Every structure is written in structure tokens, then in C-alpha cells.
Amino acid sequence: MVSTALLEMKGISKRFGGIQALDDVDFYLNAGEVMALAGENGAGKSTLIKILAGAYPRDAGEIWMNGRPVEIHSPRDAQRLGITVIYQEFNLTPNQTVAENVYLHDPQRRPGLMGRLGIVDHRARRDATQVLLDQVGSMVNPEERVSNLSVAHQQLTEIAKALAQDARIIVMDEPTSALPDEEVNRLFDIIRQLKQRGIAVVFVSHRLEETRQIADRVTVLRDGQLVGQEVVAQITNEQLIKMMVGRMVDTLFPKTETQPGETVLEVKGLTRKGVLHNINFTLRHGEILGFAGLVGAGRTEMSRCIFGADHYDSGSILLNGRPVIIHSAQDGVKAGIGYVPEDRKQQGLILMMSVRDNIALSILHQLTWNGFVKWHSVNSLVENYVQRLQVRPPQVSLKAEQMSGGNQQKVVLAKWLALRPKVLILDEPTRGVDVGAKAEVHILIDKLAQEGIGIILISSELPEVLNMSDRILVMAEGEIVGALSRQEATQERVLELASVKSMKRSEMAGKENRRQI
Amino acid sequence: MIKEQTKPGGILAQILAVARVALRRPEAGILSVLLLLCLFLSITTRTFLTSDNLFNIARNYSDIAISALGITMVLITGGIDLSVGSIMAFAGLICALGLTNWYLPVVPAILLGVLAGGVIGLINGLLIQRLHLAPFIATLGMLGVTRGIVVGTTNGQIVHNFPDAFTLIGQGYIGPVPIPVIFLVVMAIVIGLFLTYHHWGTYIYAIGGNETSALLTGLPVGSVKVFVYIMSGMLSGLAGILVVSRLGVSAPTQANGYELNVIASAVIGGVSLNGGRGTVFGAVLGALIIGVLYNALVQLNVPTYWQQAFIGGIIILAALIDIYRQRRS
Numbered sequence: 001m002v003s004t005a006l007l008e009m010k011g012i013s014k015r016f017g018g019i020q021a022l023d024d025v026d027f028y029l030n031a032g033e034v035m036a037l038a039g040e041n042g043a044g045k046s047t048l049i050k051i052l053a054g055a056y057p058r059d060a061g062e063i064w065m066n067g068r069p070v071e072i073h074s075p076r077d078a079q080r081l082g083i084t085v086i087y088q089e090f091n092l093t094p095n096q097t098v099a100e101n102v103y104l105h106d107p108q109r110r111p112g113l114m115g116r117l118g119i120v121d122h123r124a125r126r127d128a129t130q131v132l133l134d135q136v137g138s139m140v141n142p143e144e145r146v147s148n149l150s151v152a153h154q155q156l157t158e159i160a161k162a163l164a165q166d167a168r169i170i171v172m173d174e175p176t177s178a179l180p181d182e183e184v185n186r187l188f189d190i191i192r193q194l195k196q197r198g199i200a201v202v203f204v205s206h207r208l209e210e211t212r213q214i215a216d217r218v219t220v221l222r223d224g225q226l227v228g229q230e231v232v233a234q235i236t237n238e239q240l241i242k243m244m245v246g247r248m249v250d251t252l253f254p255k256t257e258t259q260p261g262e263t264v265l266e267v268k269g270l271t272r273k274g275v276l277h278n279i280n281f282t283l284r285h286g287e288i289l290g291f292a293g294l295v296g297a298g299r300t301e302m303s304r305c306i307f308g309a310d311h312y313d314s315g316s317i318l319l320n321g322r323p324v325i326i327h328s329a330q331d332g333v334k335a336g337i338g339y340v341p342e343d344r345k346q347q348g349l350i351l352m353m354s355v356r357d358n359i360a361l362s363i364l365h366q367l368t369w370n371g372f373v374k375w376h377s378v379n380s381l382v383e384n385y386v387q388r389l390q391v392r393p394p395q396v397s398l399k400a401e402q403m404s405g406g407n408q409q410k411v412v413l414a415k416w417l418a419l420r421p422k423v424l425i426l427d428e429p430t431r432g433v434d435v436g437a438k439a440e441v442h443i444l445i446d447k448l449a450q451e452g453i454g455i456i457l458i459s460s461e462l463p464e465v466l467n468m469s470d471r472i473l474v475m476a477e478g479e480i481v482g483a484l485s486r487q488e489a490t491q492e493r494v495l496e497l498a499s500v501k502s503m504k505r506s507e508m509a510g511k512e513n514r515r516q517i
Numbered sequence: 518m519i520k521e522q523t524k525p526g527g528i529l530a531q532i533l534a535v536a537r538v539a540l541r542r543p544e545a546g547i548l549s550v551l552l553l554l555c556l557f558l559s560i561t562t563r564t565f566l567t568s569d570n571l572f573n574i575a576r577n578y579s580d581i582a583i584s585a586l587g588i589t590m591v592l593i594t595g596g597i598d599l600s601v602g603s604i605m606a607f608a609g610l611i612c613a614l615g616l617t618n619w620y621l622p623v624v625p626a627i628l629l630g631v632l633a634g635g636v637i638g639l640i641n642g643l644l645i646q647r648l649h650l651a652p653f654i655a656t657l658g659m660l661g662v663t664r665g666i667v668v669g670t671t672n673g674q675i676v677h678n679f680p681d682a683f684t685l686i687g688q689g690y691i692g693p694v695p696i697p698v699i700f701l702v703v704m705a706i707v708i709g710l711f712l713t714y715h716h717w718g719t720y721i722y723a724i725g726g727n728e729t730s731a732l733l734t735g736l737p738v739g740s741v742k743v744f745v746y747i748m749s750g751m752l753s754g755l756a757g758i759l760v761v762s763r764l765g766v767s768a769p770t771q772a773n774g775y776e777l778n779v780i781a782s783a784v785i786g787g788v789s790l791n792g793g794r795g796t797v798f799g800a801v802l803g804a805l806i807i808g809v810l811y812n813a814l815v816q817l818n819v820p821t822y823w824q825q826a827f828i829g830g831i832i833i834l835a836a837l838i839d840i841y842r843q844r845r846s
Contacts, residue, residue, distance in 0.1 A: 309733055333735025347733050350726035352793050361723055361734050364716040372714045415734065 004067070006031040006200050007052075007083075007169055012061035014047050014224075021047040025061075025226045027219055029169065032198045034191060036205065036215035036232065039244055040434035044224040045204055049171050053085040054078040079105060082168035086158045086175065094147035099129040101146055102161045132160040136190050151295075152183040159190060170194065171202040176210055177431060180295035180460065181495070188214050206434060207461070208237050220244055245436045253467035254443045256450060260470060261285035263321070264454040265423045267306060270315035275301050276478045279315070283423065283454040288445065290469030291458045292494045298478035299458045300342060303425045306456075307339040308332035319422060333362060338416030340409075342428040342458075348412040351401035355391065356382045358400050359414045385414035389444060406437020413444065424448065425456045430464065442468060462491050474498050544799045546838055547786055551806050554813065562816045568693060570812070576695035576763070578808030580605070580756035581775065582801050583701050585782040586708045587752030589800040590745040592783055593712075595725040595792025596652040598749045600641060602775035603663035605757030606767075608634035610667050612758045613676040613767035616683055623682045627758055634754020635747050637663055642743030660776065668769045676767040687762030697759045701801070704752065709797040717741060725792025753779075781828070782807055785835040806831070 007029040014022040022044045029035050037045050050056040052063070054072045063070055065081060072078050078085075092101050099122075100107070108125035109115035129142040138156040140149060146157065155175060162170045172191075176184045191201050191214055203215055211218060212232055220227040220243040227243045263282045270279040276298050283289050291299045304310040306317060308326040316323050324335045332339065341347035349358055360367070360378045367377045379396075386394050389410045391403075400411060409429060416424055426445065430438045445468060449455050459465045465472060472489045474482040474497040482497035558565040565571075584601050591598045612630030615621040621629065637659060644655040689696050712718035720741050723731045732738050761767045786803030788795025810831060814824045 307733075328735075329733050330735045330737060339733060341733055346727070347729050350723050350730050350793075352726045353723060357719060357723070361719070361731075361736065364719055368716050371716060373716050373719065375714075 005029060005064075006066060008062075008064040009048070009052065010062045010064070012048065012051060012063075013059045014044075014051060014056060015059055020224050022051070022058075023224045025221065025224070027226070028229075029200045029202065031168070031200055032195050033216045034195060034201045034203055034214055036203045036211040036218040037221070038205075038211060038218050038240065039221035039227075040436060043221040043244070043434075045221055046173070047224075048221070049085055049173060049202070049204070052078065052083060052169075052171065054083075055085075079165055082166055083171070084162035084165055084167040084169070085171040086155070086162065086173065088174045088177065090154055090158055092146045092154060092157060092161075095145065097143050097145055098133070098140055098149070098157050098160075099126050099142040101157060102129045102132060102142075102164050104161070105165055128164070129160065132163050133157075135163060135193075136160050137186065151178045152180075152186075155179070155187070156190075159194075167199060169200045169202065171204070173204045174206070174432070175203070176205055176207065178295075181462070182294065182499070184210070206432065206438075208240060208435075211240075212237070222246055241435055244434075253464070254439070254446050255288075255468055256446055258286050258450055258470070260287035261452065264319065265306075266318040266321075268316045268318070270302065270305060270312055270317070272301065272305055272310070272312045272478075274478075276305065276312065279480055281473060281480065281483075283456060285422075285452045285454055286449050287471065288449045288455045288457055288469045290465035290472040291456065291475060292462065292465045292472055293475035293498050295460060297475040297498065299475050300427055301478070302475070303339065303427055303456060303458060306332070306423075307337050307425060309339070333419065336419070336422035338362075338419055338421035338424040340412050340416060340424070340426045340429055342431060344405075344408055344412050349400045349408055352399060354397050354399055355386070355403065355411055356396035358411050359385055359396075359418060362415050362419045381418060382414075385418060389414050389417075390440065404434070404437070406433040406441065409433055409437070409441060410444075413441075417448070421453060423454045423456065425458070427458045428460065429457070430459070430461070462494060466491065466494070544787060544796060544802060547799060547802045547806065547835070550835075550838075551802055551809065554806070554809055558809070558813050558816060565812070565816055572693065572695050572698070574808040574812050575698045575701075575805070578804050579695075579697040579701040580759045580763075580772075581778050581782055581807065582804035583704055583759070584749075584753040584756040584775070584779045585786075585800040585804050586704055586797055587745075587749035588779050589783045589786075589788050589795055589797055590708070590712070590721055591652075591749045592780075592788045592790060593721050593725045593792060593795050594742055594745050595728065596645065596742065596745065597656060597780070597790070598638075598641065598746060598753075599653065599656040599776050599780075600637060600659040600663055601749060601753040601756075601779050602772045603660045603667070604634045604637050604750050604753040605760060605772035605775060606667045606769065607637060607663045607757070608754030609757035609761035609767045609771055610671065610676065610769075613679070613761055616679050617676055623680065623686075626683070627686075627755075630758045631751050631754045634757065635751040638747040638750020638753075639743065641750065642746035645746065646739045646742050664769075664773075671769050673769050675769070677765060679762070679765060684762055684765050687759050687764070697763065700755070700759065704755070705797055705801050708748075708752075712797060717744070721745060722793060725789075725794075727793075778804075778807060778828075781832045785832060803835075806835075 005028040009025070009027040012022050012025045025044065025048060027048065039045050047056065051058045052072070054075045054077050057073065063072055070081055072081065103125050107120045108128060110119050110121040126142045133140065133142060136156045136159045138153055138160065140153050146154060149157065159170070175187060179187060194201055205211055215232050217229060218232050218240065219229045222244060262285055264285045265283040267279055267281050271277055279302055293299050301310065305312040308329045308331045311327065317326060318324065319335055326332050326335060345351060356378065359382045364373060367374050367381070382396050386396060391407050391410045391414065400408060403411065429445065430441050433441060445455060445457070457465060457469055466489050470486055472484045472494065473480050474484070474494055476498050484493060584605065588598050588601060608630040611633040612626050615626035615629045616623070641656050641659050644650045645652050686696050691699060712721065720731065720736050723736060724738055724741055728738060757772060760772060782803035783795065783800045784790060784803065785806055786799030786801070788800055807828065810828060811824060814827055819827070
């Protein structure tokens with residue numbers, strides 16, 4: 001029988017040291033379909049993608065395309081076969097223009113001798129790039145530097161680059177994790193267009209709703225093994241989660257109804273020119289205050305100002321009713337504010353240090369005798385938090401980089417809990433955390449609130465904000481544009497508030513223009 | 518009977534376990550290279566394995582090693598200090614002037630020299646931390662400025678005629694051990710203990726590992742960074758004073774280009790130029806390797822003009838071993 005699949009990966013195995021990352025995995029893909037690749041962190045998704053992309057050599061297995069065996073030994077081989085991978089962190093050279101990036105693989109030489117000498121035809125490259133940008137619906141100038149583009153436009157540039165390479169298979173590794181909701185919909189439109197052109201898309205995401213929305217089929221991996229391939233429409237979310245984690249997980253958010261106590265944090269008129277305008281709110285002991293809004297609404301900027309990582313121009317911050325002066329993160333920590341940043345690898349952890357050192361870092365100076373660390377106190381403290389937060393594996397001498405995403409996040413949380421903060425700011429606490437660990441992080445957040453910590457929860461996943469928070473503040477363009485109680489808050493309400501502001505702005509701009517005329 | 522049979526096995530297993538742990542230490546590779554080198558030289562030459570020769574090497578390279586202790590801290594934070602050679606000359610000169618022109622007693626003169634080194638380090642630190650200059654640029658500039666001050670104030674002349682009490686420090690022995698080596702051992706232990714047991718030691722590694730995370734954890738990143746440059750300046754100052762004492766002269770060109778030997782010692786000893794990794798023990802071993810190598814080239818009658826090429830090759834080799842070791846882990 002002649003195989004009709006565009007891509008077949010048969011019996012793929014890969015071992016890293018003592019860990020069997022992939023064990024006899026089969027994967028097939030038809031032209032013009034969207035295949036979701038699902039599984040917890042460490043299930044082997046990235047390894048499979050990287051073998052397909054030629055970034056890792058495989059230990060065993062075969063790769064067939066259109067019924068013929070192919071050899072992929074390098075990213076160049078994969079590219080020649082029309083396989084493109086768009087990684088989460090992108091593969092663009094930020095200091096070059098969009099056009100230079102889109103045609104990095106083939107810089108559109110001039111015809112004739114000049115071309116043979118390597119002289120580039122800038123105009124041809126720009127025009128060709130323009131055509132591709134139009135196809136993916138990007139409005140940016142091909143001559144714009146990539147570093148000036150938003151994340152969403154960098155992603156579109158990556159897709160244009162894939163098209164320039166005549167990709168037949170485009171793999172997208174968590175393409176939506178850094179995108180605001182309205183950009184996600186645009187991305188899905190583009191994926192549907194790619195589908196119609198017969199391009200196969202492999203879509204990796206932790207978000208089930210998205211998988212359901214865009215994918216035709218789903219391949220589930222667990223612990224390096226293939227669990228199954230299913231048609232998305234024929235499977236429930238619960239079944240899918242069970243396939244991924246191997247057990248039933250309570251996907252309901254574990255929010256306990258609590259009576260928040262006295263006000264712990266009061267922010268008055270916080271302003272940072274061009275970024276934040278007159279932010280006012282209060283946070284009470286034991287309260288989870290959710291901040292919703294589109295990406296770029298100023299939520300991260302606000303939390304950085306409160307914590308002291310960035311300066312602000314005017315306004316005041318009161319802790320337990322007393323004004324505090326916070327000029328640096330050091331001041332913020334001293335005042336009793338903890339900050340779990342959105343990017344735990346770049347900002348939250350010191351990856352090459354041990355779990356113990358990472359957890360102890362925030363309070364190391366308190367556990368000293370004349371400046372010299374009492375390591376036995378540190379050890380018992382760290383062991384305590386590792387147990388309480390169920391950090392796995394519970395070996396504190398492991399380096400942070402050896403832990404999975406969810407457990408890395410627990411380490412960051414442990415670091416701040418050790419400080420016994422009054423206020424804890426959580427910026428995207430479950431980004432890139434797999435389903436099982438996500439539920440654990442949610443339970444933990446709930447527990448911390450019960451212990452009386454005031455929690456600021458920033459998340460771009462609306463269900464998370466809506467279900468975990470006692471109150472929700474909606475931000476847009478650096479301002480708080482709405483406050484909703486837990487009961488009032490719905491996805492529609494929040495999205496309306498978050499986007500209505502920009503509509504008003506453009507209306508006003510329109511009026512002003514008319515007045516000028 | 519059974520006890521007696523299992524016991525030696527148990528001890529052997531324990532020794533093997535300890536050895537296995539020791540071998541996994543980053544310094545294991547460098548230590549074995551050093552031992553192999555020494556073994557090779559002991560067999561091929563008759564003069565290498567004499568206590569005179571060994572202590573000579575240790576004395577001649579203890580200044581490089583002491584300076585390497587300081588630069589190790591700088592490198593671990595992810596910085597670099599190119600001015601250490603100039604600081605050696607500067608501190609040496611200040612100490613020498615203190616002894617000859619200002620008639621200071623030996624100990625205050627030495628402290629003044631060390632302090633002078635610390636001041637240059639402080640300037641480095643402030644340029645980097647307050648004015649946000651790249652460490653490479655700031656310390657490259659200070660390399661020139663400091664050397665220029667030395668040459669300018671002396672008009673290129675040497676300073677000499679020191680009291681015997683001073684030259685004894687560089688040239689004398691306690692028992693069979695040269696005094697500079699004792700300085701090195703004491704300083705290495707102090708700095709080693711500091712990095713391991715003081716909380717600022719952990720901060721130094723944390724800053725080199727990820728400065729943004731360290732900042733967002735509320736660590737005193739600025740103060741720690743200035744501190745490591747001051748330490749590098751003071752230790753290089755001490756090293757420079759030992760050079761003056763050993764040679765009995767402070768010359769304006771003294772320690773010219775030493776920064777390369779100092780940085781090479783640290784890097785050969787496994788200190789990462791990207792920050793976050795490295796130990797004092799490694800840096801001292803690195804300095805010893807350079808010392809033994811220079812000595813070996815002399816013993817094996819390699820012309821002086823070729824020595825630099827060999828040292829350069831060893832640096833590349835050490836860096837390759839380091840990459841290989843990291844990739845394996």
C-alpha cells in the first residue's frame with residue numbers, strides 16, 4: 001500500500017544520558033491539516049520537534065516524506081525538505097531588517113555576474129518580502145528592524161520566513177504563549193489560510209481551548225512515549241487531560257471563599273510618564289486581586305514600579321497604612337513585597353545555581369552570623385519549603401536548569417515565601433507550566449491567600465484571573481479602566497473593558513481631527 | 518570472619534566513592550594535567566624535581582596567583598579587570614615611594630600600596646556600576662591611565678634602595694617555604710572561605726549567573742560589583758608589592774602585560790569568562806600550571822622567544838577541556 005501521508009516519523013527514539021526522552025514514537029501528518037502536539041513538560045514534544053528540525057540526531061527510527069525515506073541530519077536538511085520550526089524564542093536576528101530576516105536563507109542576489117559575486121538585489125528582496133507580509137497580514141515595513149517589532153509581528157515575520165522557504169510543514173512551538181487574545185485570533189486565521197494552501201501545521205500549546213479551536217487531530221506524548229493520536233472533535237477535554245497526565249486532574253480552580261482582612265497595600269496616584277496614569281487601588285490581607293488586560297496594558301510595568309524594579313514619577317505606596325519609599329527592588333524586598341516575574345528563566349531564577357541557593361537567596365543575609373552563612377539553618381529552611389511546595393525531585397542540590405517548568409516556578413515561589421512577604425505579586429505564574437503542575441500552583445496560591453498574604457495576580461489567561469481572584473481590575477493603556485467583583489466578572493465583560501478604552505481613544509482622536517479641520 | 522572480609526571492601530568502596538566525587542569536581546581535570554606535567558618533567562629532567570626549583574616556581578608565580586584570586590571574583594560576577602598589571606606597578610610604586618621618599622615603616626608602606634590598588638579598583642567599580650561603562654572598556658581605560666601615572670610620576674626612572682626588612686618579604690623563607698607563598702596560601706584560604714561561607718560570596722555567584730534575577734531578588738547588586746573590583750585592586754596591589762620586594766626594585770614597566778597571565782590562570786583553572794562559575798582553588802592551580810609550564814620550557818631548553826606561543830596554546834587547550842566537560846554534564 002502506498003502511503004499518502006506528507007510526513008511519517010516511525011519508531012523515533014532518543015536518549016539523553018540516563019533519560020529516555022523519546023521511546024519508539026510514531027508520528028504522521030497529512031498535507032493541509034493542523035496537528036496539535038500535546039503533553040506535559042518533559043513528555044518529549046520539544047525533542048520530537050528538534051529531531052524533525054534536524055537540531056538533534058535521533059538514536060533510532062525513520063523519517064518518510066511523501067512515501068519516501070528522507071535523511072535529516074542538520075537544520076539545513078530539514079529546510080531543504082520544506083520543514084520549518086518557529087521556536088518560542090524565535091530565530092530572528094534582531095538588528096537586521098524584516099526583509100533581511102525573511103530571506104536570510106537566500107538573500108535574493110542580483111542577476112548576472114554581480115549576483116554570482118554575491119551582490120544582493122535589495123529592491124527585489126524588499127518586494128518579495130512585501131508580498132509575503134501581505135499574505136500573512138502583517139502591516140510592517142520590510143525595511144523595519146526586527147528589534148522594533150512587537151512579539152506578534154515578529155511571529156508573523158517568522159511565518160513569512162517559512163513561506164519564503166517554501167515550507168510544506170510549519171511547526172509552531174507554543175505560538176500563543178506570548179500573544180494577547182486578539183492576536184491569537186489573527187494567528188488562527190493565518191493558520192487556516194496556510195491549511196488551505198496545503199501546508200501542514202504542527203501546533204504545540206498548553207492551552208486546551210486553543211487546541212480544540214484550531215487543531216484537526218492531536219498527538220499526545222507522555223514520558224517520551226506515544227499515548228495516542230485522536231481526532232480533536234471526537235474527544236473531550238477530560239479525556240485529553242487524562243491522556244496527557246495519565247490520571248484525572250481537577251481542572252476546576254481551587255478558589256476558597258475567604259473573608260479578606262485589613263488593607264495591606266494601598267497605591268495612590270501611581271504615575272510613570274507615558275506608561276502608567278494615576279493608578280489607584282487597595283489590596284487586603286488574604287485577598288487575591290486579579291489584573292486583567294491585553295498584553296501591553298501596563299500590568300507588568302505597574303507591578304515593577306510597586307516592587308521597586310522601575311522608578312515612578314509620582315504617587316505613593318502605603319503598606320499597612322504607612323507610606324513606604326521604594327526606589328529599588330532591594331527596598332521592595334525590605335518592605336515585604338515579593339515579585340514572581342513573568343519570565344522565570346531570565347528574571348526569576350539563577351539557572352546554573354542549585355535549587356537550595358535559589359530558594360535561600362532572598363533571605364540569605366538573615367541567616368548569617370557576622371556575615372557568614374549558617375548553612376544548617378539554610379538547609380532546614382529550604383527542606384521545609386521544598387516539602388511544603390512539593391518540589392520534584394526534592395533534591396535541593398540539583399541545578400535549577402535541571403527542573404521542569406512547573407517545579408522551577410515552585411522554586412521561585414519558595415524563594416519569596418521564605419521572605420514571609422506581606423504582598424506577593426505574581427506575574428503570569430503559570431505560563432509554560434504543564435497541566436498537572438498548574439493545578440498545584442493554583443492550590444498553592446489559594447493557600448497563601450488563606451494565610452493572609454495579599455496577592456496581586458496578573459495573567460493573560462482569562463479563566464485563571466476570573467476563577468482565582470476575589471476581585472478583578474482591568475487595565476488598558478496604563479490605566480485601570482474597570483473593577484469587577486468575582487461574581488460580576490465574565491470573559492466578555494473583561495474583554496469589553498480591556499478593549500473599549502482603545503476604541504474611545506481612537507474616537508476622541510477622530511473628533512480632534514475633525515475639530516482641526 | 519565475615520566482618521573482616523567485608524570491611525576492606527567497604528573501605529575501598531568508600532575511597533572509590535570519595536574519588537568519584539573528587540573527580541567530578543571541576544578542578545579535577547586541571548589538577549591531573551598539573552600532576553601529569555610534573556611527572557613528565559620529573560622523568561625527563563634532573564633539575565625539575567628539586568625542592569629549590571619547585572619553591573622557586575611557587576614564589577615567582579605567587580604574585581600572579583594572588584592577583585588571580587581577585588580577578589576570579591570579578592570574573593564570577595561576569596565582569597573582567599584588564600587593569601591588574603598596571604595596578605601591580607602602581608601599588609608597587611606607591612609602596613616603594615612610601616619606603617624611600619616618605620620614610621614610612623615597612624607595614625604602613627605595604628598597607629598604603631594595597632590601599633592605592635584598592636582605590637584604582639574603586640574607580641573601576643564606579644565607572645562600571647555608576648556610569649554604566651562596559652567592564653572591558655572601563656578597565657582597559659584604567660590600564661592605560663594607571664600605567665601612565667606610574668611612568669609619568671617616575672619619569673620612567675626606577676625606585677630602589679629598600680630596607681632589608683622589606684626585601685626579606687619577597688626573598689625570604691619561613692622554614693623551607695618562601696614568604697610570598699605563605700601570603701598566597703593565606704589569601705587563597707581567606708578568599709575561598711569568603712566565597713563559600715559569606716553571603717556575599719553566594720551573591721557574587723548569583724550576579725554572574727543571572728544579574729537580572731539577582732536584581733529582582735533584591736540583592737545589593739551594585740555594592741557587590743563595586744566590591745569585587747576593589748578586592749581585585751587590593752589583591753593585585755599586594756601582588757605588585759611582592760614583586761617589588763622580590764626584585765628589590767620598582768620599575769615603571771613592572772608587571773607589564775601581566776593581566777593576560779592573571780586572566781589565563783583563572784580561565785585555565787575553570788573560572789568562566791561568562792560569569793557564574795569558578796573557584797579560588799582552580800585559579801591557584803591555573804597559576805601553578807602557567808608557572809610550571811614556563812619552568813618546563815626553560816628546563817627543556819625551548820628558546821625564550823617561543824614561550825609565549827606555548828602558553829597561548831595551553832590557554833586554548835584548557836578552554837577546550839572546559840567546553841568538553843560542560844557538554845558531557
